[in-house]
Amino acid sequence: MTTDNTTPPRTMTWVGGTDGYLRLIDQTKLPVEFVELECRTVEEVWQAIKQLSVRGAPAIGVAAAYGTVIGLQSAVNATPEEFDARRREVTEYLASSRPTAVNLFWALNRLNRLAETLADLTPAQQLERLLEEAREIEEEDREMCAAIGRHGADLLADGTGVLTHCNAGGLATAGDGTALSVIFAAAAQGKTLQVYADETRPLLQGARLTTWELQQRGVPATLICDSMAGWAMKEGRISAVITGADRIAANGDAANKIGTYSVALLAKAHGIPFYVAAPSSTFDLELATGADIPIEQRAPEEVTHGFGKQTAPDGIGVYNPAFDVTPAELIEAIVTERGLIRPVTAEQVAATLAAGASA
Numbered sequence: 001m002t003t004d005n006t007t008p009p010r011t012m013t014w015v016g017g018t019d020g021y022l023r024l025i026d027q028t029k030l031p032v033e034f035v036e037l038e039c040r041t042v043e044e045v046w047q048a049i050k051q052l053s054v055r056g057a058p059a060i061g062v063a064a065a066y067g068t069v070i071g072l073q074s075a076v077n078a079t080p081e082e083f084d085a086r087r088r089e090v091t092e093y094l095a096s097s098r099p100t101a102v103n104l105f106w107a108l109n110r111l112n113r114l115a116e117t118l119a120d121l122t123p124a125q126q127l128e129r130l131l132e133e134a135r136e137i138e139e140e141d142r143e144m145c146a147a148i149g150r151h152g153a154d155l156l157a158d159g160t161g162v163l164t165h166c167n168a169g170g171l172a173t174a175g176d177g178t179a180l181s182v183i184f185a186a187a188a189q190g191k192t193l194q195v196y197a198d199e200t201r202p203l204l205q206g207a208r209l210t211t212w213e214l215q216q217r218g219v220p221a222t223l224i225c226d227s228m229a230g231w232a233m234k235e236g237r238i239s240a241v242i243t244g245a246d247r248i249a250a251n252g253d254a255a256n257k258i259g260t261y262s263v264a265l266l267a268k269a270h271g272i273p274f275y276v277a278a279p280s281s282t283f284d285l286e287l288a289t290g291a292d293i294p295i296e297q298r299a300p301e302e303v304t305h306g307f308g309k310q311t312a313p314d315g316i317g318v319y320n321p322a323f324d325v326t327p328a329e330l331i332e333a334i335v336t337e338r339g340l341i342r343p344v345t346a347e348q349v350a351a352t353l354a355a356g357a358s359a
């Protein structure tokens, strides 16, 4: 619930039936404007993911699932062969939107695997079933967020100063978030927390989105520049760090927003536990380690012209990786909907994910 006891706005909502559309909060406009986009073509969904109107690994997966349904609407009266060809075209197109968050590929693969079992149905019947699966993916994510909160809340003691990086809140998921779900759950236990939110350059998800969510929920929050995290730790303001993740390898190495690795090193240097919160849909067990996690490189203008103001000379070279990888040995525990992965080892990852039933 928000401070005025209302339910927080949903990151996205499917409107209608198989001929419906996806309505989503345009996160590039927050926190100054609350604007919702109506995506009625797969190109609009692709663009919304690419430009971070919808962002955050789980939210990207849910949006891509609904985007697949939208992309198939034009083929609902085609032959089964044409419908299948269109599905492969649409899912490959959506997969090209962003490379790092594995939830995107996990959702698309889930729909494709389901479709392969529906060959006896007409395209219209298949589309009904694919929409049902997209709705299921959304609902499961909501439930995983809640379970992550339950499993992680006890990690944060009353009076904790918690640092978080980027936004791993409700806006990044279909539910209450991952890292923020742990914070919301701990606050709901009556604990007093002081959250320090890294602004998270260059796109400022922390400054724009995490602070907005925490204010909505009445959780005390302080905004800091990314460069202030180490000093805040040195001053004793921080006693725990928790972030989200976009792709976690089989050994527990975790890709997350650029700057997370630096924060994890700072936490280690100050003896502060560094936690990652993520659902099982964020794990990529085909990767033994984080060495091969694809890191998205984004446009130089995000650094030199952030939100319309030029802050660097024309022609300067820019390096703008959107993610980095934190090695498992820097992570105290990974909070999943199936419990804590601690210690963070390949064996513990496998054991926890095999636990199956969400708590």
Ligand SMILES: CSC[C@H]1O[C@H](OP(=O)(O)O)[C@H](O)[C@@H]1O
Pocket (backbone or CB within 6 Å): 052, 055, 056, 057, 058, 165, 166, 167, 168, 169, 172, 173, 177, 178, 179, 205, 243, 244, 245, 246, 256, 257, 258, 322
């Ligand atoms: C709950 S996943 C959130 C995760 O996604 C963010 O990346 P982006 O804003 O580029 O989609 C960031 O890495 C967050 O930790």
